[in-house]
Amino acid sequence: MITPEDWYRIPLRPQEQLQASVGALIQRQFAGVDDQPILRRQAEERLLDAAQAGADQGGVVLYLSFLEADGIPLSASLLVSRIHERFDSLDAVAALAGKGAVAPVSLPSAGRAARRRRAERSRESRKLGSEFNDTIVEYFVPVPGPESEESLMLTFSTPMEPIADAMVELFDAIVGTLRWQSRSTGVKGKPE
Secondary structure, three states: OOOOOOEEEEEOOOHHHHHHHHHHHHHHHOOOOOOOHHHHHHHHHHHHHHHHHHHHOOEEEEEEEOOEEOOEEOOOEEEEEEEOOOOOHHHHHHHHOOOOEEEEEEEOOOEEEEEEEEEEOOHHHHHHOOOOOEEEEEEEEEOOOOOOOOEEEEEEEEOOHHHHHHHHHHHHHHHOOOOEOOHHHOOOOOEO
């Protein structure tokens, strides 16, 4: 899967790799800023908490957007999780009915999947006093293989409600790049 180059990748397992990636991101974001140790520590704690929450939910990788348009940050995240349950996209649509706009989709290289879009007011948004809902788009993609009992869940989120439709187009484009490695690589069901 290809993400924009301004998206930062944080592996969530093992714990040492998570901490090292968060540390590298904080160092990058605070490069040349030596007079803000409290702000730096708070940012690192929030980021570690968010990454750990993603890992606790079964996440394996977290991506954070640092894209900007005309100097305005376009905040977004992507949590990649493995679910130890096999379902095809029709099963997923039935299971998710009533919890947002759900539809089966066909991904160019990854095949059938289910897509759910919903809006909710996150705890973090409320804490920051935001008046906007977060837009969340989830994709459920069965891991290929006759013996596979797993699905990949890709959870995108953005607090940018005024431009949510454009952000969702970006999320759809990113998911459209998902490809599975062939069995000849020796890695079954691992996304590229």
